[in-house]
Amino acid sequence: MFLIVPEEETSMAIQLDPRTALIVVDLQKGILAMTPADAVADLVQANTRLADAFHAAGLPVVWVHATGLPPGRVARPVPEPDELPADFTVLHDDLPVAGSDIHLGKPRTMSSFARTDLAEQLRNRGITQVVVTGIATGAGVESTARSAYDEGFHVIVVSDATLDGNLARHSATLQEAIPSIGYVASTDEIVAALPR
Structure with a gap:
């Protein structure tokens, strides 16, 4: 049996728990190099606003670095980790990384939670909710959001701080999967909801 909830019953004002973390997925040189420059600029600007706001609120920021994809057979193969450029995992230069931020290398997984201690690190900091951003919306972002939900965290994905080269997948993730x-939510909504 499927439960169908009318759209008007799913919307509400964005609420942030007092202990919310920002998880920024894969905003690294090796991935962004394959993305149009104007789209990268907008994505970095939105994530910079969010990271600055989380820093100002004294809340954790997690920078996730992809080290490669799982080794399973796929229809669209990607390079093996040893075939990637040396700076593949380095974050974009304009991101406001702070010394207190968490850096997480994903061990060839889509999700930031799979085979990592991220859930434990967040729980140890009393985190109950996560705001997820980054690239690609229908891959690492969605997988991370789903895993966060499975781990018992409340989840928000920021529409204008995510990007996917496949626009249909981007829309389907935001309109169908995440709700x-x-x-x-938007960057503006998250920034407005953060404690000052």
Whole structure:
């Protein structure tokens, strides 16, 4: 049996728990190099605003670095980790990384939670909610959001701080997948909801 909830019943004002963390997925040189420059500029600007706001609120920021994809057979193969450029995992130069931030290398997984201690690190900091951003919306971002939900965290994905080269997948993730496990919000909404 499927439960169908009318759209008007799923919307609400964005609420942030007092202990919310920002998880920024894969905003690294090796991935952004494959993305149009104007799209990268907008993505970096939105994530910079969010990271600055989380820093100002004294809340954790997690920078996730992809080290490669799982080794399983896929229809669209990607390079093996040893075939990637040396700076593949280095974050974009304009991101406001602070010394207190968490850096997480994903061990060839889509999700930031799979085979990492991220859930434990967040729980140890009393985190109950995560705001997820980054690239690609229908890959690492969605996988991370789903895993966060499975781990018991409240989830928000930021629509204008995510990007996917596949626009249909981007839209489907934000319009169909995420509302089943959390909420979609804008950068403006998240910044406004953070404690000052």
